[in-house]
Amino acid sequence: MTETNLQPVEARSFVVEPKLSSRVVSGGTAPTGRESSQGAYVSTVADHARSSREPSTRAAILDALYEERSALTRDRRLSRLTEAGAARLSELEAYIDDIELAEERSAGDAVWRQLERIASRVVAIDAKR
Amino acid sequence: MSSPLRAVDVNPTYADHPLPRTHAPPEVSGEKGFAKYRDCLRLEFSARCAYCLSHEGEVGPSQNYGGFEVEHFKPQGRREFHSLRNRYSNLLWACPTCNRAKGHRWPDPEEQKLGARFIDPTVEAMGDFLVINGVRVDQVEPTSQAAAYTIEQINLNSAAHKERRRKRQALAPKLALVEAKIEVLRERHAATGDADALDALNALESELREIGTLVGWQPTSWDMPSTCFCAAPAQQLRRRKPRTRRERRKQNALG
Numbered sequence: 001m002t003e004t005n006l007q008p009v010e011a012r013s014f015v016v017e018p019k020l021s022s023r024v025v026s027g028g029t030a031p032t033g034r035e036s037s038q039g040a041y042v043s044t045v046a047d048h049a050r051s052s053r054e055p056s057t058r059a060a061i062l063d064a065l066y067e068e069r070s071a072l073t074r075d076r077r078l079s080r081l082t083e084a085g086a087a088r089l090s091e092l093e094a095y096i097d098d099i100e101l102a103e104e105r106s107a108g109d110a111v112w113r114q115l116e117r118i119a120s121r122v123v124a125i126d127a128k129r
Numbered sequence: 130m131s132s133p134l135r136a137v138d139v140n141p142t143y144a145d146h147p148l149p150r151t152h153a154p155p156e157v158s159g160e161k162g163f164a165k166y167r168d169c170l171r172l173e174f175s176a177r178c179a180y181c182l183s184h185e186g187e188v189g190p191s192q193n194y195g196g197f198e199v200e201h202f203k204p205q206g207r208r209e210f211h212s213l214r215n216r217y218s219n220l221l222w223a224c225p226t227c228n229r230a231k232g233h234r235w236p237d238p239e240e241q242k243l244g245a246r247f248i249d250p251t252v253e254a255m256g257d258f259l260v261i262n263g264v265r266v267d268q269v270e271p272t273s274q275a276a277a278y279t280i281e282q283i284n285l286n287s288a289a290h291k292e293r294r295r296k297r298q299a300l301a302p303k304l305a306l307v308e309a310k311i312e313v314l315r316e317r318h319a320a321t322g323d324a325d326a327l328d329a330l331n332a333l334e335s336e337l338r339e340i341g342t343l344v345g346w347q348p349t350s351w352d353m354p355s356t357c358f359c360a361a362p363a364q365q366l367r368r369r370k371p372r373t374r375r376e377r378r379k380q381n382a383l384g
Contacts, residue, residue: 062229066284070234073281077240097288100226104289 141182143255168357170222178224196225206233230284244274264294
């Protein structure tokens with residue numbers, strides 16, 4: 001395990017999710033007790049991750065998604081991946097991409113904006129000459 | 130006058146040699162003892178991620194080193210490697226995206242039989258296994274299980290990583306354009322002797338240099354530490370005075 005800023009309680013509460021979502025794959029119910037399709041449940045988790053302002057919550061959800069992804073990629077490597085597993089894997093990867101991309105876009109924008117500002121200033125000076 | 134961004138490393142590439150260990154900090158103990166090595170690692174890896182080569186400045190704000198973290202190559206979360214949690218040679222500097230994806234993952238014996246393993250950039254040349262093609266990381270040898278495993282488990286071709294590379298590549302021509310305009314204006318200044326224009330251009334150059342540093346394209350990083358744990362004064366490394374009876378007993382036992 002690597003150095004993280006996770007709050008232990010939050011991390012524990014999300015670590016169970018891969019198991020819950022697997023239950024949903026086999027036709028079970030979401031933790032709320034209502035009937036739910038696999039996509040709808042995981043989508044709710046991913047939406048929560050995206051909208052959460054708490055980085056540790058996002059991190060805990062991503063950890064859980066990565067954990068499940070890792071198990072499925074292992075199956076794939078050992079040629080044991082089922083059709084349902086393959087579908088689940090691509091779904092997980094889409095959610096991971098979605099959450100991480102949102103973080104990424106917000107992080108690097110400051111540099112981008114600074115460069116745009118300088119570029120327009122240079123063009124303005126150029127035009128004045 | 131030469132442009133400030135001429136000799137910068139716009140496209141980082143995987144090294145064709147193992148990254149040398151240039152720091153030799155003293156041993157530490159405790160569950161989070163390894164955190165003391167942070168500055169050594171930042172200096173040693175030039176504020177770049179050991180796996181994806183992103184610079185701290187590309188990833189996040191400077192207050193928390195872009196969210197970079199001390200990475201345990203052999204994960205401390207696994208019982209067999211827990212004793213290595215404070216061993217410097219087991220530590221790398223990694224971006225949060227790579228660090229999270231790798232987590233405590235490690236190939237099991239069944240996978241190892243197939244050749245699955247992580248590549249340690251301080252032991253092997255990453256460039257022998259991985260190459261950056263556009264926004265993707267590809268395997269140098271398509272049959273290499275080590276390369277495949279590392280790319281897959283660290284998720285080096287995730288959307289976030291690709292976005293980061295896309296931004297980096299999009300920024301390069303834009304910077305070149307600004308540079309070219311600065312050169313033209315300099316020539317005009319030389320011809321007309323306009324001192325105000327020269328001041329403005331110098332200010333722009335300085336800002337450009339700042340950006341180059343910010344995104345890691347300059348050899349010196351934004352806020353790299355001037356000292357690290359290796360260079361810490363001796364008294365800081367000395368064992369602290371025991372505070373409790375239990376600690377006193379322990380120290381007495383150790384002599």
